[in-house]
Amino acid sequence: MPFSLYTLIEASFPADRRRIAIEVPDRSRGRTSWTYGELASAAARASTLLGNLGLEKGDRVAVQVEKSPEALILYLGCLRGGFVFLPMNTAYRPDEVDYLVGNAEPAAIVCDPTRDAEMRDIAARHGTRHVLTLDPEGNGSFAEEAAKVLEARPVAACVSNDLAAILYTSGTTGKPKGAMLSHGNLAANGIALRDSWRFTDEDILLHALPIFHAHGLFVACHCALLSGARMIWLGRFDRAEVLRQLPRATVFMGVPTFYVRLLDGGDFDAGVVSHMRLFTSGSAPLLAETFEEFKARTGKAILERYGMTETGMNTSNPYDGERRAGTVGFPLPDVELRVTGDDGRELPQGDVGGLEVRGPNVFGGYWRMPEKTAEEFAEGGWFRTGDVAKIDADGYVHLVGRAKDLxxxxxxxxxxxxxxxxxxxxxxxxxxxxxxxxxxxxxxxxxxxxxxxxxxxxxxxxxxxxxxxxxxxxxxxxxxxxxxxxxxxxxxxxxxxxxxxxxxxxxx
Known part of the structure; x- marks a missing residue:
């Protein structure tokens, strides 16, 4: 049956397309706000530009750019056109990028203008046809060419299993592996999080995460876009700017480091966050002392969840109910978890073992690594996460270690x-x-x-x-x-x- 994550996202936009989708308070130049209607139009132009360059459904688009609303629009354009989005960490050095481009063989690369020359060398080595640029202010050849598009191509005809993105995660062998995420994987996870965390079009998400990472791109952006919420868009986490913007927000998503830094000053207290309804933490374990200090200081309990590149989010502490320090909560809707021993058999509740997950959120495998894919899946479609965990008598999941030295x-x-x-x-x-x-x-x-x-x-x-x-x-x-x-x-x-x-x- 036809299914596109982009179609689902656009169908979730507010009926009044004049409502603000993104605003950028810390931008020195360029646009500072986009309505939902403008977001849809810009995504259509981005999608059409890539199609006009000769890209076809399933072609990869590698992206190494600084965070900007235009970078998010590029992602939406890839979804709309059926192209596979491949974000790369902006900190990656040329040798690291060279490997990813050689492995993924993208049809196009979009990079910061400062990296144009080195990226063209990499593209030439691996047969990539197009190199375009996009800077943090929304300028560059990609934006210039997209602005010239007059007539939009239709949304690509995709199905649930079609690839939407490839995110690379380094492996224990030292060679990065490309996790293949489908339209269905991302949609299932986005809907589960939106509903579990009670997102609505009245929410305002303070977005300070990078978007080359699943946390900032999929978790944060999908929750907002699938509910028609507004995003206050910060180029990076800056403590002073976060404190300035928090009074206008209802939701903040962070990594533990963000919360440690917020707590470092006496100017962060209950008054600053009295109106906030949700703080979430992920991408790394949240120390129990950070959880307790935050709660004592603000009266708010951080909601910790657990996920990984290959699966999106697997668990979450409850929105309603006790958020337990040191745990990552319960499986999300339609997600199954089990703890197994060395023999692969499920262990009794409370025993410590390898954590495995199964559900519509679980990726299809590693790009061009069928043997590695087979190695990581157990019989019945269970993915071996590599994490060591236990599930307590109340059903809360406790991560107690990592089997792969991560x-x-x-x-x-x-x-x-x-x-x-x-x-x-x-x-x-x-x-x-x-x-x-x-x-x-x-x-x-x-x-x-x-x-x-x-x-x-x-x-x-x-x-x-x-x-x-x-x-x-x-x-x-x-x-x-x-x-x-x-x-x-x-x-x-x-x-x-x-x-x-x-x-x-x-x-x-």
């Missing part, structure tokens, strides 16, 4: 193997291990523990400097420690638990 720093995923591979390639290095340790601001941060080759020397500043030249800054370890040997068990496996204990205070 580090979540400031809401971004850091996979140790990727960084270890780069360090191990340094001529002075024999071997290395990356572990996550507590960090008050980022929640968690990576540190490198390094064994040098006999007779070689290397210092922390040099090692970190080399990494900063090839990978995004959030992946770079905060410290490097040099040791004679790494601790190993009887099977020869590095005991990262011991390293985490040894360096637990390194970033405090």
């Amino acid at each position: 580090i979540i720093s400031g809401g971004f995923n850091v996979y140790p193997k990727e960084i270890e591979t780069l360090i191990d390639e340094m001529p002075e290095v024999d071997e290395s291990a990356i572990v996550g340790v507590p960090h008050r601001d980022f929640g968690e941060a990576g540190v490198a523990v390094v064994v040098l080759r006999r007779g070689q020397t290397l210092d922390e500043a040099t090692l970190i400097g080399r990494l900063k030249s090839v990978i995004a800054n959030y992946k770079v370890p905060k410290h490097a420690f040099f040791v004679e040997t790494l601790p190993r068990n009887t099977m020869g496996k590095v005991q990262k638990n011991l390293l985490r204990e040894t360096y637990a205070d390194a970033c405090r």
